[in-house]
Amino acid sequence: MTSSNARSSSIPRHYHRLTRLERFTVTDAVHLKLKLQAVDAALSRVSEKDCDQVDVSALLDACQSRPFHETVYVNDSEQFYLLVKSISRPDLIPDVYVSAYSAVLQGRPYLNEYKVSDFRKGVDPTFSEIRPLLAQIDAQCETNLETAFGKLETRVKPLPFLQLPAELRLLTYSHLLPREAHLALIYQPHREHKTPRIRLDVLRTNQQVHDEVAQYFYEKRTLFLVAARDKASQTLSNNYLSRFYDMVATMNPKTRHFFKKLEIQVSYLSGQTITLKRYPSISFVADPMRDLFALLPQVQTLVIAFGPTPFIAGENWGIIREKLETVYWLIDCVPPSIDVRWDLTRAFTSRFKVDEGPLRRIVAKRGTVHMGESVSSQLASQRKSLLFERP
Incomplete structure (x- = not known):
């Protein structure tokens, strides 16, 4: 990340x-x-x-x-x-x-x-x-x-660009703002992933162009974020999750309505520390994950994926346990109207023998398995394809 x-x-x-x-x-x-x-x-x-x-x-x-x-x-x-x-x-x-x-x-x-x-x-x-x-x-x-x-x-002449067909305007936006299938908050799904450079100057043209560009840029994209929780430190857990809540809260309400698909990558808090609020104007919330879902009323699908479990001597079992506890807590926060999909591609590490039973029971209780659907899985697949295509 x-x-x-x-x-x-x-x-x-x-x-x-x-x-x-x-x-x-x-x-x-x-x-x-x-x-x-x-x-x-x-x-x-x-x-x-x-x-x-x-x-x-x-x-x-x-x-x-x-x-x-x-x-x-x-x-x-x-x-x-x-x-x-x-x-x-x-x-x-x-x-x-x-x-x-x-x-x-x-x-x-x-x-x-x-x-x-x-x-x-x-x-x-x-x-x-x-x-x-x-x-x-x-x-x-x-x-x-x-x-x-x-x-x-009333003297201002109509912008000639707006006289073009909508298809040509959309093509122009795609050149200025190349967009990926996902929009990541704070952390990318993979450490090696580089986002395309974009130019936001077009948003300042006028209100109509701004609205068209915003719809093009945000609609049909997966909003990606990372979740982690440690039962032993609720203060640190809420501080970490509030970073994502605050970023969503600063978005224009119209922008938030474009998101219909959310992906949460389950991670761990090892190495994290409490940080100052980046957006002091956003009020403190006691339950940032539940409140985050409230800010995204149009979300219909939630993909739950898993980040890698690194080899850290003496800490691996603790990280695996923390991830499982995060899953228990997370699924309880998800509104019942949302379709939950699980990508278990990286849920179980091959380096350790892990009891898969608890996680399998959670999946069976809420949602269905869709291997390879997560953003992280798709990016990994694309990366492998590029490596094989190299001469």
Whole structure:
């Protein structure tokens, strides 16, 4: 099992620590409110007939910060702070708005540009993050930014790509995003397996393309994860399983509905340690596996497979026992509506004489055996085929 996550070399090692030093405050919200009102005032001076003559430089000037030595206060600034603080870099909302406004002014779709202009403050926001809040921003700032943008948006020309037949668009997506039959969370089924490189830029094109790409990329794929549990350490067990739960919980609910098949590879906790939550915004759950199934209501089929049992002197029997205990616990978590399929290809190691009776009884009680159906078995078969084909 190998982790599929790596930190980009362009991001400082202490990036998350740096962002905490530059937190957005109520005072910042006051300045932001004044900047948004200045942008709105600049727009309101232009009549609807003369909107082609909007001076973008004047809008950009309105985005400039007020001197921080000024003492200012605007009514209801605390409420405004609570509204915008969830956005990354709220201080850039005026600049991003003006950039999007300038694009539609020229008849072009606005671009969600993902960048980090200041590592001390975090990732810059996109207009798609800001737009759902425009109506509330207008209500609190007494502005008309949403209306002003909406009037111009009718000028945007339809994207020529969307005039192509759906089959050609799908072919384009397949070239940009080569997809495997499975999508692995954290660990791949095999240590040697390398995932294809993908380009996600296409998701930023517009909402229709985003939805089409998401459906192509996630639909009819097997969601793969690893499960392990040690009765002697419930804290470690829940911490390990919560890593997978948290990743699923961060997915868009629409994305989670695409998954109809789940594969769980039974493993062991030897060598694992308790780690900090990767997604602090996800609330703690006492039973991560049951809650994970609740997050995936469309899952119809569960494939249960087994990871290899390595030769570790003095620990093998403990690992085998731990896997069996994990199976007992796991099958009790599976909703009765789900069809359970067992791939026992690697369930029993040839190095040790293991009593197969307990596992066979579990299989007979819930589910059916489908040898070779698991992702790990299929990848192993493909790997063998490639080795035999080599000259």
